[in-house]
Amino acid sequence: MVGRDEQIDRVEQALRKANSGHGGALFLVGEAGIGKTRLAMLAAEKAAELGMRVLRGRGSTIGPMVPFRPLTEALLSLFRGRSLPEDSALTPYRPMLGRLVPEWGQPHAQHGDSLVVLAEAVLRLLAVEGRDGGCLLVLDDLQDADAETLAVVEYLVDNVEYQPILVVATIREEPSAALDLAHSANRRHTGDILHLTPLGRAEVAALVAACLAVEPDAVPPSVADRLFADSAGNPFFIEELLHALVSSGMLARGVHGWRVVGELRVEVPAALVRGIAHRTDRLRPQGRALLAVGAILGHRFPLSVVQQVVGIDDRTLLAQLQAGIAAQLIMPDEPGPDWYTFRHPLTAEALLAQLTPSDRAQLSGRAADAVEELHPGLPGQWCALVAALRLAAGDPERATLLLVDAGRRALAAGAASSAVALLDRARELSIGGGDVEVRADVLESLLPALAETGAFKRALELVDALDELGGAGLGALRRAALHTQLAKVAHSAGRWSDGLTQIQKARMLLGPDAADEHTAPVDTVAAFLTLDSPSPGRTRIATDLARRAVVAAERVPLPLVACQAWQLLGTLARGHDLDESNECFSRANLVAEEHQLPILRIYALLRLAGNHCLADGDTTGLERVRQEAYRLGAVTVVYTVDAILAMQTVLFGDYATAGQQVADAERAVTKLHLVSILRYVLLARATLAAHQANRPEMERALAEFDRWDGAHSPELPLAIGLARVFCALLEEDAEQVRLELAHAAVVEKENPSTFHLAGPHGLYLLLDVLAGRADWPQFNEVAGAAASRMRWNRHFVELARAVLLGRACRIAEAEAAAAAAREAGECFPTAYHLGLRLVAEEADAHRWGDAEAWLRGAEEYFYRAAVAPAASACRALLRQIGASVRQRRTGADLVPGGLRALGVTVREYEVFQVLAERIPNKTIATRLHISPRTVEKHVASLLVKTSQPSRTALTEYAVRTLR
Incomplete structure (x- = not known):
């Protein structure tokens, strides 16, 4: 850590703050080998001294990009062999954490939530772990991390200020999304950048002295000068070049200390490669093969795979590992006993540079065979790794299939950006040749991945690629399925006419005699598109399509399609027959239970409880659904129920409670970017203001509603009926009421609402x-x-x-x-x-x-x-x-509601209060500075209004009331 005193001070300050509950983020930025990783390791050591939890993970450029790999490594570094902490704050987030550590997940869990929900899950986990002393998350080589990891890191950085969490990330100083993230956080004052600059001449000498275990003045000046010049002050290069000088004998230890032998000849960066090659040459052939296979697998590698490829026994493996450690090439990787890592990321790259293309291809093929044999089904990161190995081995067809499989898995885990990257690579390999069915598989998986990332335009542009598949001989059924996928994308993008066009193409390809298994998915997507397409007859057409889809899906069977169609039918039936609606939702619930579709089941239960609330105003069922959703980790359902309950509390007139519920829900769903729920929460906020005749606040809430595309959303009728019309009525503004009703009539005619409390x-x-x-x-x-x-x-x-x-x-x-x-x-x-x-x-x-x-x-x-x-x-x-x-004097709000309802005025209430002291009228008059006749008049009025038979009875009534 020569020359890093300032950076070390900054790290220690940040650690102390996190240890006391005030988190932050530090980005250690600099070129490769500048010492970022060593500073991060020092941070981990000091954090451990403070009693903090330490998690470490690293990005990698070797092999395919694996979603969430740095985060998974980090969690495993702390939790390997441990279960998820038992804490109620983590319960609903357990399924999301299962994306990172599969054993924490639940059977049949579905990961349909956004990356922001996963990021919140990681944040809560770190907060729980750091509760008793703080938590340090170290992410090395963040520039090599996948887009999903960066999204989670950005969320953490923005939300750790009031948590006992310090995030330390190392980033190479070269253009990358990670470096952009660091600069963005720095501008927002949510993260600090620590630049690690090259060492100066004196610092280079100090570093060399430390490596040689001598005082700085004992280092030959020519060595310090040459290393300073050739390394450009890079500590890693200095160490590697110094090692090469010593190994070559150009720098030798004598009786009088270190001395130069002959002429110093050093080149950079070739010298780095030669230095590593020199070290590997000293190993036995089996040791060199071991390191070569390790480099093929990445900067960290499992011994089981390496041993399988090299074909050596346990004793020989152990001996070669020890030799590699002694040569300072590799070291044990802490998360697991079976894993090792290269001491520096550049070591693996240098080893790969020594391999000929044919050697690299041969080793890649053997490594792929070994992984497939040791890990049947290629779970987790193995699928993407083997795809890269097959490609390096010269087998693009198998690589393409594996990339498609890896892309599908990444999408299922919520890593849409990584899925797109994997599937784009698969598409590149499949274009211009290969099996047309494989090309169709790529497109079928790529379309939903693009939709998940919001790349709707690019997804819809792939219609040309679909047409090309038809020209290449792809069957009509596969093409119809792809057109249906495009229709789903168009629905997600709000481009309903484009979606219906794709549905029409799918139907033409299927023909009139298509089997149910092909028509049911088409009808379901068409029903959703029709329901969201503004038109007077949309509900009738959508109902017919959904009914047809249900019949076909249950005949095949297609449980997922059937469940979706039953829920759509229940929503459509709600306006004309609640019993029928309940029956549809109950059928959806039964299908979901039978086929283990927990998220669809919880949605069916939510809609059943919603019907009960609409019918009777009873929210008990909604509360039960919320508890079940919380237990299952269905965070989106939890916040959906919160939004509904907030609106109900507004309608119940409990405005103080409703205000808190709305604020909490708005904060949560905005943070998680759950747009459809956010629109409903904003409507609850607008309704809350409208029902208190607070037009300015109502307009602010509705303006925010419009900012989230509320003017084109199905919730618009609620904005008019529950908010605008209601507010105008309370304002007694007849003209405004007329205008709002006219607007509501136009909206309802063009697009009949499925929100039935809107007014009609x-x-x-x-x-x-x-x-x-x-x-x-x-x-x-x-x-x-x-x-x-x-x-x-x-x-x-x-x-x-x-x-x-x-x-x-x-x-x-x-x-x-x-x-x-x-x-x-x-x-x-x-x-x-x-x-x-x-x-x-x-x-x-x-x-x-x-x-x-x-x-x-x-x-x-x-x-x-x-x-x-x-x-x-x-x-x-x-x-x-x-x-x-009654008169409304100043201070009328001080009169208790019961007396005010009887017509008791402010002055009469003043007399009433003094009566409770059991004093005569003359004393009351003196006390209140009024005449005795006025007191008599007020007492007489109070007797009438309170229905008391005498002054004595009135006095006792005053005592009881005021008590």
């Missing part, structure tokens, strides 16, 4: 009836739908029924309908009082209900809620029907 089946019907735009025919049409029987809607529908019955002089029936409305709406206080305020004038005009009591209750509610326009409107209507109206 409840609030809008009541407003149309009150305005004379709807009578019994329109009422019966709307009220006959299942959506109108959902509890939120039922409240408004029953009020509309009461109005129509009252106009028909069917008073008893009108009052029964009003009672039904109050029963349905009692759990939605704002909607309940708004509804009563809206119908009170009709009730008074046609002599049904209790308009005065309704208006007084609504006025009290809106006054306490600080919704002044609605409260003022209630007071105006009270005057209009001839009822007395």
Whole structure:
């Protein structure tokens, strides 16, 4: 660590901060061999001294890029032989962590969540491990890491500030995504860059002296000068070149210390290669073969594979390993006893440079055979490694198949960027020749991988490649399946017309007599595309397609397709028959259970619980689903339920709790980039503001909703009905209500909503009836739908029924309908009082209900809620029907709600408070600076309003009330 005092101080400061709970990130940047790894190793040593947990992993350029390899190595370095820590904070994230350490996963786990969810899982794991003293994550050679690893690292760097975690990463100072990440973090002040610069002349001399175990002044000046000049101050080059000088005898130890023998002849970088070659030449042929095979496998290699290729016994293997260690070429790799690593990454590259092309091809083929024999099925990273070995061995056909398999596995594990890289390589190898079925396999896997990475444009451009496969003789069934894949991509991209075009091509290829196993997937994708394509008849067409898909999928069977289609049918049935919707979701649940599809099962349970909540306003089922999703690690489902519960809490009128729920959910889903859930949470935030007549906050929330493409999303009707219309009603702005209703009508006509609380089946019907735009025919049409029987809607529908019955002089029936409305709406206080305020004038005009009591209750509610326009409107209507109206003086909010509901004024309440002291009227008058006659007047009014028989009884009532 010569010349690194400043950097060491920075590392120690960061470690102490992490040890005390304040994390950070350090990027050690410099050229290859400059000492980044040694500084990182020093950080690990010092962290261990502080009692911190230490994890180490490394990127690699040798062999194919393996998703999450540095992170997997890091976790194994600490957890090999250990199970996942038992901590409730990790429970829902266990399936994601199973991507990195398979034994931590769960049987049949599905990894459909984003990389950000995986990054959050790693963050929580590190936080748990560092809870008692901090945690250090060292990632060496980050410039060679895959895109998924970099995404996780960036997330960690941005979120460790208040965690006991220090991230230390080494990066070569050359253009790379990792270096861009470091500079970006530095600009955001979430990570610091420590540049390791070349050593100066004096520092080179000090380093050489340390290597030779002498004082700096005992180093021959010519040696220090030459090494300084030829190494450019690079410590690794200095050490390697110094080793070559000693090995060649040009620098020798004599009686009087080290001296130069002959002329110093050193070249860089060829000298580095020669130095390593010189060291390997001293080994036996078996030792050289061992190192060559190790280099073929990468910078770290398993002894089992090397031994299989070289063909030596355990005793000889051990002897050659010891020789390699003594030559400072290799060393044991800490994560496992069977693994070794080269001392420097450049060592493996230098060894490969010594091999002839034919030797390298031969060794690669033998290594591939050995891996396949030792690891049947090529689990984990072995598949990608063997693909690279087969390619190096001159077998591109087998390499292509393996790359396709590796790409599929990477995509299944959520590593979409790595999947694209692997499949792109496979496509390059397959273009211009090879089996057309293999080319189809590549394309079939590449399309969803591109969609997962958001490269929709590039994916859709592959339609030409699909047409080329048709010209090359690919069968119609395979081409139809590929067109269906393209349709899925188009659906994900929101390009519904392009998707339907691909569906049409798939159907043409299949023909009218295609088997169910081919038509069912096409119909399912077509149903989803149709449902999301703005059109008046979309729900009917989507229903027909989904029903046909279900029948075919169950006949084959295709459980995944059947489960998806049943859930779509349940969603479509929700608006017209809740029982049918529940039956569809129950069928989806049974299929998912039978075929072990846990994520689809939890979604089916979520939708069943959602139906129950819509019908009765009961969120118990949703809470149970959330617990089950949490147990399974279905994080997306957990946050979906959180969003629904937040919206329900808004409708229940518990605005303080709802505000906290919305804030928590928005923070979480924004952090995890769950866009569809985020839009719903933003609608909950807008609804929360609208139901408090807070238009500025509502507009801010809806502007954020639009920023996430809300104006073109299925949730738009909710933004109008639950937020904009509601806010305008509370503001008593009739013109704004008219404009919003007109907008809602246009949106609903162009694209009927599957969000059934938006208004057409409840609030809008009541407003149309009150305005004379709807009578019994329109009422019966709307009220006959299942959506109108959902509890939120039922409240408004029953009020509309009461109005129509009252106009028909069917008073008893009108009052029964009003009672039904109050029963349905009692759990939605704002909607309940708004509804009563809206119908009170009709009730008074046609002599049904209790308009005065309704208006007084609504006025009290809106006054306490600080919704002044609605409260003022209630007071105006009270005057209009001839009822007395209480004064609203300053300080009225200090009067308890029960007394305020009785009409007790601020001044009367002041008298009421003093009465509890059991003092006479004259003393009260003196205390309050008013006349005794005024006190008598207030006491008389209090007796009437509180229905007390005497002043004594009123006094006792005051004592009890105030207590």
